[in-house]
Amino acid sequence: MSSSSQTSRNEWTPESWKTKPIVQDVTYEDQEHAKRVLSKLDRLPPLVSAKEIDNLRQQLKEVALGNSFLLQGGDCAELFDYCSQDPIEAKLKVLLQMSLVLTWGARTSVVRIARMAGQYAKPRSKPTEMYEGKEILSFRGDNVNGFDPKDRDADPERLLGAYFHSAATLNYVRSLLDSGFADLHDPSNWNLNHVRSESVRSEYQQIVTQLTDALDFMGTIGADSRQQNNNALNSVDFFVSHEALLLDFEASLTRLLPCTIPSADNKAKKEKKWYNAGAHFLWIGDRTRQPDGAHVEYMRGIENPIGIKVGPTTKPDELVELLNTVNPDKHIGKVTLITRFGAGQVEKHLPQHIKAVKKSGHIPVWVCDPMHGNTKNATGGIKTRHFIDIIQELSEAFRVHKDNNSKLNGVHFELTGDSVTECIGGSMDLKDADLSTNYQTYCDPRLNYEQALDVAFLIGKYYQKERRGQVFPSL
Numbered sequence: 001m002s003s004s005s006q007t008s009r010n011e012w013t014p015e016s017w018k019t020k021p022i023v024q025d026v027t028y029e030d031q032e033h034a035k036r037v038l039s040k041l042d043r044l045p046p047l048v049s050a051k052e053i054d055n056l057r058q059q060l061k062e063v064a065l066g067n068s069f070l071l072q073g074g075d076c077a078e079l080f081d082y083c084s085q086d087p088i089e090a091k092l093k094v095l096l097q098m099s100l101v102l103t104w105g106a107r108t109s110v111v112r113i114a115r116m117a118g119q120y121a122k123p124r125s126k127p128t129e130m131y132e133g134k135e136i137l138s139f140r141g142d143n144v145n146g147f148d149p150k151d152r153d154a155d156p157e158r159l160l161g162a163y164f165h166s167a168a169t170l171n172y173v174r175s176l177l178d179s180g181f182a183d184l185h186d187p188s189n190w191n192l193n194h195v196r197s198e199s200v201r202s203e204y205q206q207i208v209t210q211l212t213d214a215l216d217f218m219g220t221i222g223a224d225s226r227q228q229n230n231n232a233l234n235s236v237d238f239f240v241s242h243e244a245l246l247l248d249f250e251a252s253l254t255r256l257l258p259c260t261i262p263s264a265d266n267k268a269k270k271e272k273k274w275y276n277a278g279a280h281f282l283w284i285g286d287r288t289r290q291p292d293g294a295h296v297e298y299m300r301g302i303e304n305p306i307g308i309k310v311g312p313t314t315k316p317d318e319l320v321e322l323l324n325t326v327n328p329d330k331h332i333g334k335v336t337l338i339t340r341f342g343a344g345q346v347e348k349h350l351p352q353h354i355k356a357v358k359k360s361g362h363i364p365v366w367v368c369d370p371m372h373g374n375t376k377n378a379t380g381g382i383k384t385r386h387f388i389d390i391i392q393e394l395s396e397a398f399r400v401h402k403d404n405n406s407k408l409n410g411v412h413f414e415l416t417g418d419s420v421t422e423c424i425g426g427s428m429d430l431k432d433a434d435l436s437t438n439y440q441t442y443c444d445p446r447l448n449y450e451q452a453l454d455v456a457f458l459i460g461k462y463y464q465k466e467r468r469g470q471v472f473p474s475l
Contacts, residue, residue, distance in 0.1 A: 012301035014254040014274065017247050022294035024123045024245055024287060026144055026154050034156040034248070041159060041252035046277030047117070047166055048240070050257035050303070056239050056280045057261065057305050057334065059111045063409050064333035064365045069108050070410025071099050072241065072281075072367065073452070074115025076444035077122045080142045083165040088172050090417025091116060092181065094449050096236070098456035104211055105460025107467070111237070115414070117169040118242035118279050120162045121249075122443050123287045139442065143246065147442050159249050166278065170240065177238055194419075194450040195427040204427070204457050241281035241307075245288065247298050253278035259303065273303045283307030283338065286372075289314075291321045300326040307336040309369070312349055316356035323362045336365040338412050339397065342373030343389040346396035354404045368397035369412040375444060378424065378432045384445050387425030391458060395475040398462065413455065415447040416440075426451035 028034040062068040073095055075082065082088070091114065099110040120143035129138050137152035139145060143162035145152045192208065195201035244250050255277045258270035276282055282302075286309045288295040299306050308322060319337075327334045337357070341349050357364060370393035371385060378384040394411065401408045421437045422445035424430050447455065458475045465473035 012274075012297075014251040014298075014301070016301070017251070017294040017298040020292060020294040020297045021290070022247065023290070026140065026246060026248075028154050028156050030156070037156040037159050038248055038252045041163060041249070044163060046255055046257070046275075047163070047170055047253070048277055048280050050273075050275050050277075051260045052239070053275055053280050053304050054260045055237065056111070056113075057303075057331075059237070060305050060336065060365055061331075061333035062109075063111055064363050066407050066409065067108065068111055069102055069106050070111045070113065070336070070365060070367055071095065071102060072113040072115065072410065073098070073413040073415045074241075075119055075416060076115075076414045076446055077141050077442055078116055078119040078242075079442065080120070080161060080165045082116075083169050085172070087416075087418070088116075088169060089176065089181070090449065091415075092173060092176060092238075092417070094415065094417040094452050095238075096181075098452060099236075100211065101207065101453070101456040101460045104207070104214070105456075105463040107463070111239070111410075113239045113241045113281050114173075115241055117166045117173070117240040118162065120165075121243065121245040123243070123245060123285055125287075141443075143249070159246070159252075162249070163253075163278075173238060173240075177236060196429045197427060200427050203461070207457055207460060239280040241283065242279050243285055244276070244282040244295065244299060244306075245285070247294055250276055250278065250282070250298060254302065274301055276302045276304050279304070281305050281307065281336075283309065283336070285309045286311040286313070286340070289322060291318060291325060296322065296325055305334055305336065307338050307367075309372075310337050310339045310353060311373070312341055312345060314349075314353065316352045319353055320356050320360045320362075323357065323360060323364070327362065330362050332363045333365055335362070336367055336410075338367045338369045340369040340372040341393065343370075343392040343396070345373065346393060346400050350397065350400045351404050354401065354406045358406070365409045366401060366406065367410040367412050368394055368408055370394045370397070371412075371414045371444070371447075378435055382435050382439065383441075384432075384435060385423045387423055387430075387447075387451060387454070390423070390447075390455070391475050394455075394459075398475070411455075411459070413447055413452065414444055415452040417449050417452075419450065420446065420448045422446050422448065423451055426454045 063070045095112055095114055099112050102110050121141040124138045127138055128135050131149045136149055139147050143158045144154050192201050192204050195204060253276055255275055256272045257275045259273045282304055284295045284299055289308055370390040374385050374389040375383055398408050420440045421430055421434050422439055422441050428450050462473050462475050
């Protein structure tokens with residue numbers, strides 16, 4: 001690193017983003033109230049530890065090198081009401097089951113990052129919307145305002161609500177994992193009654209049979225998690241993430257903590273560095289990734305692994321500039337590039353991004369988000385996504401990476417563990433008319449439990465076919 005860039009980096013503080021232009025900001029009517037809340041947040045204990053964050057960074061390095069696979073998923077906009085036993089268990093279950101299917105298919109370890117315990121804020125294309133002929137403020141997420149049209153004023157007390165709901169969610173997730181919730185031996189976990197197509201059900205049943213047979217075999221030879229305390233089948237690393245949108249909130253959770261990654265000379269000294277202690281992983285979205293903007297300024301100073309959403313409007317040279325800014329030392333896997341172009345658009349945009357990043361010398365984690373570029377309106381103006389579009393973009397991403405001597409390292413989904421009806425298609429064969437049956441989202445449509453497993457099964461089959469030597473297996 002040059003002396004000038006070192007000086008620039010040394011000038012970073014958790015508040016230096018305030019010198020940069022900001023978008024998607026929240027204005028509070030009572031500024032003194034907001035200051036009191038932020039002061040309280042400054043004093044509250046960290047939600048996650050530096051050791052956990054450093055552990056994720058080391059695992060994402062292996063993902064970037066192609067030795068592991070990243071599964072990131074969860075709610076579009078988490079609600080405080082989701083901080084409850086059943087929703088937490090359902091989300092945890094689907095991510096664990098998906099990761100087991102992916103491990104089976106790809107024959108590689110899977111890093112699990114949930115969009116939960118903090119994904120309470122959402123960027124909006126417009127600050128206001130029309131409701132019953134009146135212009136009102138847009139719903140910005142539970143940590144800003146309420147979904148009820150009468151509750152749209154920004155309330156700083158909601159930031160404290162976000163902290164304590166995140167803490168409660170994390171506490172329950174940790175207790176579940178410590179008590180063996182990740183043990184997936186029970187065949188009843190793999191109910192395929194929702195699959196309407198007999199041929200698809202037969203294919204899925206083949207996978208489930210192989211998985212359960214493998215688990216039974218491991219039990220027979222004594223390599224089973226029920227006989228060994230530290231087996232990967234019943235004890236897993238599980239990380240949480242959210243979009244770094246409200247910078248006052250993020251800065252208030254930024255702590256100077258001892259770094260646990262060994263130094264270059266392998267000495268045991270623990271240098272203190274800045275961590276966002278509110279989540280293991282944070283990302284900046286398509287609307288907040290301006291190279292000279294406040295969000296990029298904040299993200300460049302924290303030790304957490306970070307993500308950057310990459311869309312059709314991302315210019316290749318701008319992407320390299322972003323990488324140079326947030327990761328000047330080119331640490332492998334420090335940055336995850338989450339591409340979201342839309343079905344039929346991957347070939348047009350992704351190759352130039354891959355070539356520019358390769359030329360720059362950065363080695364990021366390449367992830368496909370096939371959700372955000374495929375939002376459509378169904379009958380009656382209801383927002384939805386078509387399962388076939390999601391699979392098409394994912395399939396295109398696998399192919400384009402392979403054609404450009406690169407590798408897709410992971411996937412990023414908006415999903416829930418519940419049987420909602422928000423996306424059309426999948427093995428349940430949901431139609432337009434089914435959307436109103438259980439449409440629950442307050443923001444973007446999510447894959448339901450069954451559709452999320454559909455995706456995992458399809459990716460698993462893709463890797464199985466690849467191992468059998470097919471030139472380019474499609475999903």
